[in-house]
Amino acid sequence: MTGRILGTGACVPSYIMDNNEIAEMVETSDAWIRERTGVVRRHIIHEETTVSMACEAAKRALTDGAVKAEEIDLILVSTVSSNVIAPCTACEVQRELGAVYASCFDLNGACSGFVLAYNTALAYLCGGIYRTVLVIGSESLSNLVDWKDRGTCILFGDGAGAVVLRAEAGDAYLPVTHSDGVKGVALACQSRLTASSEKCWDHADYYLKMDGQAVFKFAVKKVPEAVEEVLEKNHLRKEDISWYLLHQANQRIIEAAARRLREPMEKFPINIQEYGNTSSASIGILLDEMKRDGRLQSGQKIVIAGFGAGLTWAASVLQWP
Ligand code: COA
DSSP, X not given: OEEEEEEEEEEOOSOEEXXXXXXXXXXXXXXXXXXXXXXXXXXXXXXXXXXXXXXXXXXXXXXXXXXXXXXXXXXXXXXXXXXXXXSXXXXXXXXXXXXXXXXXXXXXXXXXXXXXXXXXXXXXXXXXXXXXXEEEXXXXXXXXXXXXXXXXXXXXXXXXXXXXXXXXXXXXXXXEEEXXXXXXXXXXXXXXXXXXXXXXXXXXXXXXXXXXXXXXXXXXXXXXXXXXXXXXXXXXXXXXXXXXXXXXXXXXHHHHHHHHHTOOGGGSOOOHHHHOBOGGGHHHHHHHHHHHTTOOOTTOEEEEEEEETTTEEEEEEEEOO
């Protein structure tokens, strides 16, 4: 068995924050942010929440795939930044959609989350356990970012991406997944529920802390390795691959990965200029954008690859239906 993508959907907040607005908050500039990251603007929640964006992206994916809410067997949401802890975000989506027969849970895979959620969905589909699965990545990183820290606040944005998958006959591609908890300190954020004598909401640990250079070096090495590994595992050559959809963290990371893989940049679509790093939402948003503008053609093989907090990194191959 394998899983076929029936529909895609995305949702980003209506408020757009450009680099100049960030330069009013911290010592930076539009030119510096563009040059070092590729980000020009990002969408930031005001009225929206992680749950509301997940619901909207899900509705759009279901409409796109002509799938009824009652047909969904599993709703899987990848998020590290939900406005709800319990019930889980996936159950909130279920309630909003009326997906009464779905089983629901969330997954914390940070910026590898979309790939990990996709792999999990595929395992259930291939195992014959479920027939229709909704996979969503939804994040409000703006809630975790320290808006006084120019090393992180320039990078991130909010949004959600979703795909709906259905089991079908055929062979699934094998995924590649890795984790290295020893290096987790490079990108970390404490829960605001941490037992502490100083219950101070402004405590620095409650904001995302990042060793930017360490994460950069990790990504530039591990992402191409994971891509090579997933190709080898599935007996595929680079010529077989039409697109490499990498997690949109930094344009320079994507360019470096392309160089190491000796593949042309044209095969690495980029939309970070519009959204910044939306963590587990980024690949879903990009897939939806490419589907809608006609870049994705039937039969194309696509590598998706994520990396981030954990540290974690993962790659999978999918064939566009
Ligand atoms: N604006 C202006 N100057 C800045 C700045 C900003 N926003 N942030 C840092 N600087 C300064 C530094 O203080 C430093 O100054 P100095 O040379 O006088 O000490 C200089 O710019 C270079 O800093 P550095 O940290 O080496 O920059 P960089 O090229 O590594 O870029 C990141 C910083 C964060 C953009 C980059 O490291 C990065 O993108 N890392 C990966 C992060 C990531 O992808 N995280 C998510 C993974 S899912």
